[in-house]
Amino acid sequence: MKFGIFYELQLPRPWSPGDEQKLYQNALTQVELADKLGYNYAWEVEHHFLEEYSHSPQPEVFLAAASQRTKNIRLGHGIIQLTTNHPARVAEKVACLDLVSNGRVEFGMGEGASITELGPFDRKPGAEDDRQRGQASRQRRPDEAGRAGAGRSATGGKQHGVRVQAVGGGRAGS
16 A cells, blocks of 8 residues: 655635745645655645635646655646646656656646636636647647657656656546
């Protein structure tokens, strides 16, 4: 059996100056402790504009910071939103995180859950316009996207195996 931790970085109101920084620093300290205790995974979500529910619009930043404070725990995107991210940028983010974490990346992909977080990106939950369809179809093989893009030059031509794992009920991989 394997164990992990999962972060959405929730911060209920009322907010005070420094609360978000404290939230991030506490979570990073927890990931560091989980690594020392032998936990297998630390997952971080991507959500936008969900003020109290999740303060995590850039999970790769949190995971990169965690990678520098840990040695063994695998670091997972749970998920990268394909509806709000270009597939080439996703491949670059995952490849770079894999490099700085010494190959400890877990990659989950899906779509956002509500009009609150997708609306500002001009996207609708469950709607598949041409851009979303194109991103999802290109994103089904992130290993190929990484080989064709910045992942190759960033690694000096070496191929890094980023493990791909479906998370949740997203339609992107279906």
